[in-house]
Amino acid sequence: MMRTNDGLPIQLTANAHEQLIAHCRSTLPNEGCGLLISTNLDTPTMIDTIHPIANAHPHPLSSFSFDPAGWISALYRLQRNNQQLVGYYHSHPRSLPIPSSSDSLGTMSQAGAITLIVSFSTSQPNMRAYWKPSDEWLPVALTIESSSDNQKAD
Numbered sequence: 001m002m003r004t005n006d007g008l009p010i011q012l013t014a015n016a017h018e019q020l021i022a023h024c025r026s027t028l029p030n031e032g033c034g035l036l037i038s039t040n041l042d043t044p045t046m047i048d049t050i051h052p053i054a055n056a057h058p059h060p061l062s063s064f065s066f067d068p069a070g071w072i073s074a075l076y077r078l079q080r081n082n083q084q085l086v087g088y089y090h091s092h093p094r095s096l097p098i099p100s101s102s103d104s105l106g107t108m109s110q111a112g113a114i115t116l117i118v119s120f121s122t123s124q125p126n127m128r129a130y131w132k133p134s135d136e137w138l139p140v141a142l143t144i145e146s147s148s149d150n151q152k153a154d
Contacts, residue, residue, distance in 0.1 A: 009141035010086070010114055010129050013048045017144050021125050023052045024091035024118045030060035033090040035074055036116060037083050047086050051077070055090075063102040064090045087114030087131075095121055097128040099137040114140060 012020070016036075024032040034052040038045070051074050054067040078085055090103070097119035115137075119126045129140040 008045050009143065010116075011046045012116075012142065012144045013046065014145045016047050016050050020050050020089060020116075020118065020127075023050065024089075024125070025120070027055065027060075027091065028120060029093050031055055031057070031062070031064040031091050031093060032118075033064040033066060033088065035078075036086040036089055036114060037078065038086050039081070039083050041082070041084055045086070049083065050089065061093070085113075087116065087129075089116040089118065091118040091120065093120050095119065097126055099130055099132075116142070 023034065026032070032052065033055050034050055036047045037049040037051055039048055040046055053070040053074055055064045056067040056070075057063045057065040075085075077083075092098075092100075097117035099115065099117065103115070103117070114129050114131050116127055116129045119128075127142065129142040130137045131140050132138070
């Protein structure tokens with residue numbers, strides 16, 4: 001259900017990107033959070049689905065933690081649909097997309113998991129991806145598929 005990423009570049013489909021931004025924007029001024037999923041087991045570095053999970057942290061303006069029931073439900077859904085968990089996402093409503101000390105507490109510790117942070121600190125959302133193979137957050141290359149890449153030729 002979870003494949004080790006080892007810092008490989010990640011791709012985000014245009015549709016997943018739009019859903020991710022919309023979900024995180026809808027949770028403002030709080031942090032939003034959820035799962036990054038690949039439905040193509042042959043291409044586990046292509047995120048084509050997101051699964052929002054409610055932020056259950058007592059201080060959601062500046063921290064996040066997955067709602068336990070939402071987390072368990074999401075894991076069952078992944079297994080039932082034969083999907084691959086690539087990692088997690090959350091938003092920073094007022095700060096840059098750089099991991100904070102509280103991010104380490106909110107992120108599930110699974111080897112190879114990608115953490116994608118969406119920042120709303122500027123007029124346009126900005127996002128960066130990381131992985132944490134040990135105690136240090138390392139950047140991961142992230143490309144976002146353009147809408148035209150997703151259209152089929154006639």
